[in-house]
Amino acid sequence: MRTSAALRTAALTATVLLPLSACSESRHMDDPDGPRRSAVAAHADEASSLAVLAGQKLTWKPCPAPSVAQGGGAAPSPLPDGTPWDCSTMKVPLDYAKPGGETIDLALIRARTKNPANRIGSLVFNFGGPGSSGVATLPAFGTLYDRLRPRFDLVSFDPRGVGSSAGVKCETDQQLDARLGADSTPDSSDEANALLEINKRFVAACEKHSGRELPYVGTTNAARDMDLMRQVLGDKKLYYFGISYGTQLGGVYANLFPKNVGRAVLDAVVDPTLNYEQTSLRQAQGFQLALDNFAQDCVDRGAACKLPGTDRKEVEQGIVGLLDRLGQKPIAGLGNRQLTQSLAITGIAAALYSKETWPLLEEGVDEADGGNGALLLALADSLNGRSDNGHYDNSLAANTAISCADSRQRFTVNQVQARLPQFQSVSPVFGDYLGWGLLTCTGWPVAGAWDTPDVSAPGAAPILVIGNTGDPATPYKGAQAMAQALGKGVGVELTYKGQGHGAYNSGDACVQKAVDGYLLDGRVPAAGTVCS
Numbered sequence: 001m002r003t004s005a006a007l008r009t010a011a012l013t014a015t016v017l018l019p020l021s022a023c024s025e026s027r028h029m030d031d032p033d034g035p036r037r038s039a040v041a042a043h044a045d046e047a048s049s050l051a052v053l054a055g056q057k058l059t060w061k062p063c064p065a066p067s068v069a070q071g072g073g074a075a076p077s078p079l080p081d082g083t084p085w086d087c088s089t090m091k092v093p094l095d096y097a098k099p100g101g102e103t104i105d106l107a108l109i110r111a112r113t114k115n116p117a118n119r120i121g122s123l124v125f126n127f128g129g130p131g132s133s134g135v136a137t138l139p140a141f142g143t144l145y146d147r148l149r150p151r152f153d154l155v156s157f158d159p160r161g162v163g164s165s166a167g168v169k170c171e172t173d174q175q176l177d178a179r180l181g182a183d184s185t186p187d188s189s190d191e192a193n194a195l196l197e198i199n200k201r202f203v204a205a206c207e208k209h210s211g212r213e214l215p216y217v218g219t220t221n222a223a224r225d226m227d228l229m230r231q232v233l234g235d236k237k238l239y240y241f242g243i244s245y246g247t248q249l250g251g252v253y254a255n256l257f258p259k260n261v262g263r264a265v266l267d268a269v270v271d272p273t274l275n276y277e278q279t280s281l282r283q284a285q286g287f288q289l290a291l292d293n294f295a296q297d298c299v300d301r302g303a304a305c306k307l308p309g310t311d312r313k314e315v316e317q318g319i320v321g322l323l324d325r326l327g328q329k330p331i332a333g334l335g336n337r338q339l340t341q342s343l344a345i346t347g348i349a350a351a352l353y354s355k356e357t358w359p360l361l362e363e364g365v366d367e368a369d370g371g372n373g374a375l376l377l378a379l380a381d382s383l384n385g386r387s388d389n390g391h392y393d394n395s396l397a398a399n400t401a402i403s404c405a406d407s408r409q410r411f412t413v414n415q416v417q418a419r420l421p422q423f424q425s426v427s428p429v430f431g432d433y434l435g436w437g438l439l440t441c442t443g444w445p446v447a448g449a450w451d452t453p454d455v456s457a458p459g460a461a462p463i464l465v466i467g468n469t470g471d472p473a474t475p476y477k478g479a480q481a482m483a484q485a486l487g488k489g490v491g492v493e494l495t496y497k498g499q500g501h502g503a504y505n506s507g508d509a510c511v512q513k514a515v516d517g518y519l520l521d522g523r524v525p526a527a528g529t530v531c532s
Helices: 002-030 034-054 134-140 142-148 173-181 189-210 219-232 245-256 276-300 312-328 341-351 355-369 374-384 395-406 413-426 431-441 477-486 509-521
Strands: 086-093 103-111 121-126 152-157 238-243 261-267 463-468 491-496 529-531
Touching: 034 086, 034 219, 086 219, 103 134, 103 219, 121 134, 121 142, 121 219, 121 245, 134 142, 134 152, 142 152, 142 509, 152 219, 173 189, 173 341, 173 374, 189 395, 189 413, 189 431, 219 238, 219 245, 219 395, 238 245, 245 261, 245 463, 245 477, 261 509, 276 312, 276 355, 276 413, 276 431, 312 341, 312 355, 341 355, 341 374, 355 374, 395 431, 413 431, 463 477, 463 509, 477 491, 491 509, 509 529
Parallel strands: 121 152, 121 238, 238 261, 261 463, 463 491, 491 529
Antiparallel strands: 086 103, 103 152
């Protein structure tokens, strides 16, 4: 089948390309300026095609219930003042090198401003992942961001490859259950080969079901989509709130379109100076720090904490012991599903995203010690995008596709094994898990775009960059690196001394006052501001 497809493709391209080559050669012989004129004409055609797309008119309608790929559930409820959520779709080029060619639809969501007379424009949100559906996520946090609606329409979208925007499709729900429950931290060559086979099957499924989209789902194209969105929404500048991976997307946008940056906030910041391997190692450190803080909190509460241990290390040793036992023998989970070591690690990580879920982590570990893995499995499901009905959203597929379209790094088993000691040294709980995760893009059919993204944005308006000292997923150092990489006078760093992933969503009054003052009134906080 593969040989036949390749031969057919070769025949088609020969039929198309040979006449064009002959035509081009004769034109160049007769007119020495032909190549330059052709390039100018091609550029004009591209600009014309993009102008047509920039002039499209959106049709807004009441939002339906989220699709399975977006996570399912009920249609979004109106905001407290009764303002409804409206949804639309916007056409963008599949390939920006051919803007007059095939298009895909991006799913958008919007809540109109409370005060049209004082409206600045649209405030566009990206909630990270990569792979998070903005259409599903923005309404879930609508009451938090409603304080910004006096001067903005609140807008979000499913980036290309995500949710209902040509969402990447890979494996079935049943296949994902098996993959996510499998051993992801091999202890032998046979187990390492088994993990490679699992990854190969996933890659093959992605290529089979979404091979057309995979070359075009990277962050650079998503940033281009945002600039097209800015124009379609009628805004001269892009007003932006990026969270987690959304900070990387915002940085890439600022690099590509510095003069189009309006007021922008980057919260829970990805370090743009780290490659894929370095980012994974930093994450291992970040999650270990969060686990250290959780364990210390447990010790400080004394008998009120259900987990055994008189100091932080003893609490963590108990968790490591649980994981070791699960590696030998899974325990009962939900229904007929079991809690495996891999799913338990995922569940622990999920609970470390917010200090508010630390009690669930304590309870989940305590119950698993007693043979009941239901709560840790439910936590893992929440991070993996699995609904109670057994359906997965497409966040895992989109995350892999976007990450592998961005990063050039690819690893062999031997290369991973050589790096494991460093991962293990920074985290006895998450080191192996994230170290072996370096195999994720091995065999991916699309070459990555960069080692690290360029986010330098000379001439851009100030961009507020917020780092949380206790952030597990995007450790604090990333904020300083992003502020510096954006450039002098552009990146403005604010520090939040807290716990969990992100700062604005913590409810901290100092952080929210700084962000609101900048977005609503243009007051740029002093660089180096600290909130605690």
